[in-house]
Structures are given as C-alpha cells and as structure tokens.
Amino acid sequence: MTNIFDSLQLTDSTTIKNRFMKAAISETMGDKNYRPTKELIDLYRAWANGGTGLLITGNVMVDQTARGEFGNIVIEDTRDLDLLKQWAQAGTTNGAKIFMQLNHPGKQSPKTISKQPVSPSAVAMAGSNSFAFNPPRALTNVEIKTIVQKFINAAVVAKKAGFSGVEIHAAHGYLLSQFLSPHDNQRVDEYGGSLENRMRILVEIYTGMREKLGDDFPIALKINSSDFREGGFSEEDSLKVIQKMSQLGINLIEISGGNYEKPTVQGIGKGAFFIDYASKVKKIIDTPVAVTGGFSTANGMSKTIENNEADLIGLARPLVMVPDLPNQFETGNFTVVNLHHLTTKISGLDKKIGSLVGLSYYQQQMRRIAKGLPVQVTDNAWSSLGFAFKKQGLSALIPQRG
Ligand SMILES: Cc1cc2nc3c(=O)[nH]c(=O)nc-3n(C[C@H](O)[C@H](O)[C@H](O)COP(=O)(O)O)c2cc1C
Structure with missing residues (x-):
C-alpha cells in the first residue's frame, strides 16, 4: 500500500519526494513589468521548506498582451533569466521540485486588462460576472500557431532557468479549455468541430514542447473533469483527451474542474470534489494522476493515496493556510485545515x-x-x-x- 510519504517517479531523472503537491495559486506578485519579485522567490523558499514534494507555480502568462489579472508574471524571452533562476532555486530547496504552470487566459482576461480578448470563437462570457469581460474576437489560424510557439518558448525558458518541469493549464475556462469546449469553440477549421480538432492546439503545444525539452523533462497537464455546463466539455471528452495525452507521453495529469461561468473549482466544506473522477482516470492510464480541490483532512489525503485513487494530493488553499502542512503531517501535528x-x-x-x-x-x-x-x-x-x-x-x- 502506498503511503503519502512515499516518493513518486515521474521520469527517469525526476522523482517527487512525497505525495503532496502545491496546486497553482496565482500569487499576483509580478512587478509592473511582469517580472518575478523577491517576495515571490521568498514565498517559494518557504513552501519548499514546509515539506511539499512538488510545487506548481501560479499561472505564468505566455503573452504580454493576454493577461488574466494584475500581478501576473509573463515569459516571452530570456530577459528575466536571472530572476527566474532564483525562483527555481528557491522552489527546489529541501529536495522539492518546482513546475512552472503556463497559461493564456483567452477571453477570461478582464476589461481592466483587455479591450478585446481573443478566443477560439467570438462567443462572449455568460454568467453574473460577465460584465467584467469584453466580448472576444476569434483567433486567426496564424495567431493560433503563434500562441503554440509562445507556450513552447516559455517552457524552454523555464527549463533553462532550472525549473524541474512545466504544467500546461488547460482547465478552468482559460484559452486551452475554451478550445476543448464545443460551447466556446465553434470554429470550422482544423482547430474546431471534432474532439480531435478541438484538442489540436493542446497536442501541438505538447509535442512542440517535448521536441524542445527532451524525453526526460516532466510536462504536466491540468485539465477539467468537465466544465459542468450543457453543451460544454463533457466528462467523456475529458477522458478521451487524457487518454490521448497519456499515449503521447505526458508525465502527470492534474484533475480539476469548472470555469469562470461555473466556478465549481472552489468551494468550502464540500470534500474533495474530483476524487471519483480521478480514480476513473487512473483505471484507463498508467500516467500518474494528481487530484486537486477540497482536501482538508489528514485522513482524507492519506486514504486517497492508500486507496490508489490518485498519485498526488493537490492542495491550493490548505497550503496557504498551513504552508508547512507536510512537515506538520509527518510529525503527527496536522489533522485538519478549516477554510x-x-x-x-x-x-x-x-x-x-x-x-x-x-x-x-x-x-x-x-x-x-x-x-x-x-x-x-x-x-x-x-x-x-x-x-x-x-x-x-x-x-x-x-x-x-x-
Ligand atoms: C487565490 C487563488 C488563485 C488560484 N490561481 C490558480 C492558477 O493560477 N492556476 C490554476 O490552475 N489554479 C488556480 N487556482 C485554483 C487552485 O489551483 C485549485 O484548483 C482550487 O483552489 C481548489 O483546490 P483547493 O480546494 O485545494 O484550494 C487558484 C485558487 C485560488 C484560491
């Protein structure tokens, strides 16, 4: 039976020392030029010292003109390599690994940032907060190819800086999630229509990264189990995407859910939301699976690993409340975190x-x-x-x- 303190091998040379994963939390600590700050570096040193095996950074944007919120970090080239090296070094203190999460918000870029955001199709946001987002325009085919390159370039910079891996953010209604969803993606070219077409951008990003980063550099994927909306990205589609990405060689699948219109991703006191789905995923692939959302008790975390329902426990808000949760867990001092x-x-x-x-x-x-x-x-x-x-x-x- 696997224990939460057992290690997990992701690639030939990458082993995560235990089963705790800090899920991405947008730190909003970038400076006005979208650069990492000392504060951000110090934060990751503290988390690494707290005993977590794998730290996923908050979403780093791949395009300066498409940001999700104030304080985002943007990587378009090597201008900030020294700062990024310090960030990677802090995040690998104490035997931890740090993966950089890469993202493009698509239409989920607020009015305060984007006059006209981009998306697979010109489908405006819905829901009570939709007034905060300008309607998007559809990306051209050439622009899609440019965005693919931007993801790949940012991943290359992350590797150069010493990050242990990258995570592609295809969850929570951002650009890649918009491409996957038939509700948001109504294109009639090779990037829309069939599931194979809707996931083409993701496959191109992944295969492009793999080619540049090599077989041994971990690439993770954060994906929704579904976007819980009629005519949207279904559980059936999600399973097919996961299976395909696994066949292509992705090293870790992180399961989450929801988007800005249906924010099922965060709740308080509802228990771990996506465990059932994660165990379904584990039955169809050999790739390690992380499940994020709603964990609060030591018992729930241990049991998920012991029952082989997931390989890593993704924790976002709990690791803000208790940054040294794994250390406390190890000494028997952690039982529950209340949000x-x-x-x-x-x-x-x-x-x-x-x-x-x-x-x-x-x-x-x-x-x-x-x-x-x-x-x-x-x-x-x-x-x-x-x-x-x-x-x-x-x-x-x-x-x-x-
Ligand atoms: C303040 C805040 C910022 C977040 N930023 C990101 C992000 O940048 N990328 C991402 O994939 N998820 C982000 N999330 C979602 C978390 O990774 C996680 O999926 C969600 O909070 C549920 O997990 P939890 O119950 O352990 O908090 C954020 C959540 C919070 C509360």
Missing part, C-alpha cells in the same frame, strides 16, 4: 464582493508567508477588501475571476 467564509457582516455587500475578498485574502496571506509572518486566520473581510483596493484601486470592484 473560512469571509464576511463584512453586511449581507448585500458580501454577495457583491465575495469572490474578490476570497482571492484577496489568499493573496494577502501569501505575502505574509513570504515575509515569514504567521497566516491570519479570520472571517473578517474588511482587511482583505482594503488590500484589494490598495493593490488595484477602484478597478478592484470589477471582478477578475468568476
């Missing part, structure tokens, strides 16, 4: 700014971890609201996420 609903105590206001406060709270706590300060456990939303205004001014009021 709090933040409230202003004004219910009309909570409804309007709930998601902003939620994100802002984690952004604030990551800054505390970077400084070596304890995380603030609170249900009071006012400080997080203040932080959002300090960082973003009045544009904080326009949602950046669903």
Whole structure:
C-alpha cells in the first residue's frame, strides 16, 4: 500500500519526494513589468521548506498582451533569466521540485486588462460576472500557431532557468479549455468541430514542447473533469483527451474542474470534489494522476493515496493556510485545515464582493508567508477588501475571476 510519504517517479531523472503537491495559486506578485519579485522567490523558499514534494507555480502568462489579472508574471524571452533562476532555486530547496504552470487566459482576461480578448470563437462570457469581460474576437489560424510557439518558448525558458518541469493549464475556462469546449469553440477549421480538432492546439503545444525539452523533462497537464455546463466539455471528452495525452507521453495529469461561468473549482466544506473522477482516470492510464480541490483532512489525503485513487494530493488553499502542512503531517501535528467564509457582516455587500475578498485574502496571506509572518486566520473581510483596493484601486470592484 502506498503511503503519502512515499516518493513518486515521474521520469527517469525526476522523482517527487512525497505525495503532496502545491496546486497553482496565482500569487499576483509580478512587478509592473511582469517580472518575478523577491517576495515571490521568498514565498517559494518557504513552501519548499514546509515539506511539499512538488510545487506548481501560479499561472505564468505566455503573452504580454493576454493577461488574466494584475500581478501576473509573463515569459516571452530570456530577459528575466536571472530572476527566474532564483525562483527555481528557491522552489527546489529541501529536495522539492518546482513546475512552472503556463497559461493564456483567452477571453477570461478582464476589461481592466483587455479591450478585446481573443478566443477560439467570438462567443462572449455568460454568467453574473460577465460584465467584467469584453466580448472576444476569434483567433486567426496564424495567431493560433503563434500562441503554440509562445507556450513552447516559455517552457524552454523555464527549463533553462532550472525549473524541474512545466504544467500546461488547460482547465478552468482559460484559452486551452475554451478550445476543448464545443460551447466556446465553434470554429470550422482544423482547430474546431471534432474532439480531435478541438484538442489540436493542446497536442501541438505538447509535442512542440517535448521536441524542445527532451524525453526526460516532466510536462504536466491540468485539465477539467468537465466544465459542468450543457453543451460544454463533457466528462467523456475529458477522458478521451487524457487518454490521448497519456499515449503521447505526458508525465502527470492534474484533475480539476469548472470555469469562470461555473466556478465549481472552489468551494468550502464540500470534500474533495474530483476524487471519483480521478480514480476513473487512473483505471484507463498508467500516467500518474494528481487530484486537486477540497482536501482538508489528514485522513482524507492519506486514504486517497492508500486507496490508489490518485498519485498526488493537490492542495491550493490548505497550503496557504498551513504552508508547512507536510512537515506538520509527518510529525503527527496536522489533522485538519478549516477554510473560512469571509464576511463584512453586511449581507448585500458580501454577495457583491465575495469572490474578490476570497482571492484577496489568499493573496494577502501569501505575502505574509513570504515575509515569514504567521497566516491570519479570520472571517473578517474588511482587511482583505482594503488590500484589494490598495493593490488595484477602484478597478478592484470589477471582478477578475468568476
Ligand atoms: C487565490 C487563488 C488563485 C488560484 N490561481 C490558480 C492558477 O493560477 N492556476 C490554476 O490552475 N489554479 C488556480 N487556482 C485554483 C487552485 O489551483 C485549485 O484548483 C482550487 O483552489 C481548489 O483546490 P483547493 O480546494 O485545494 O484550494 C487558484 C485558487 C485560488 C484560491
């Protein structure tokens, strides 16, 4: 029976020392030129020292003109190689591995950033926060090929800087997820229509990366189990994509779900949302599987590994609340992490700014971890609201996420 502290071999030369994986959390710590900062580097050193085996960075954008939110890091060339080297070094302290998550937001780039975002097709966002996003235009065939190259180039820079691997972000309704979804992708060229066509951009990115990075460099994929929407990306499609990517040689599949219109990706107190799906995936592929979303107890994490329902436990918010969770787990001091609903105590206001406060709270706590300060456990939303205004001014009021 596998134990949560057993190692996991991903490629001939890459072994993850235990089964804890920090899932991507957009740190929003890039400077005004989209460069990594000392704060970001310090944060990863703290997480690595906390005992986590694999650290996935927050999403790094591959195109300066297409960003998902304030504080994004962008990689288009080697201009920041020295800073990236420091980031990789901090993230590999204490035997940890660090993978850089690469992303393009597609139409999920807010008004405050994109006058006219791009997407596979000109299908506007829906849902209560859709007012925060301008309607997208459809990418041309040539632009798609340029974006493929941008993903590949960024991965090459990540390897050069000393990152242990990369993760392609094809979940949560961003560009690659938009291509996979028949709702968002209504193209009639080779990038739309059949599932084979909808996943073509992903396959081109992966095979292009593999060619440049070599067989031994880990490439992971974050993918939705479904986007939980009629006419969208279904579980059946997701399984087929995973099977194909596994055949092509991807080294790790991370299971998640939802998008900005149906944000099932985050919830509080609902338990681990995608375990059933992850165990289905494990039955059809040999590639290691990580499952992210909703873990909170030591028992739940251990059992998932022991029952072979997943190979890695992806933790996002829990590792902000308890950055040294694996160390505490090892010494028997960790049993459960509680996530709090933040409230202003004004219910009309909570409804309007709930998601902003939620994100802002984690952004604030990551800054505390970077400084070596304890995380603030609170249900009071006012400080997080203040932080959002300090960082973003009045544009904080326009949602950046669903
Ligand atoms: C503040 C915040 C930022 C996030 N940023 C990213 C991101 O950049 N990339 C990504 O794939 N997921 C991102 N996520 C989603 C998490 O990786 C994870 O899938 C989700 O929070 C559920 O896991 P949890 O219950 O362990 O928090 C973010 C989540 C939060 C709370």
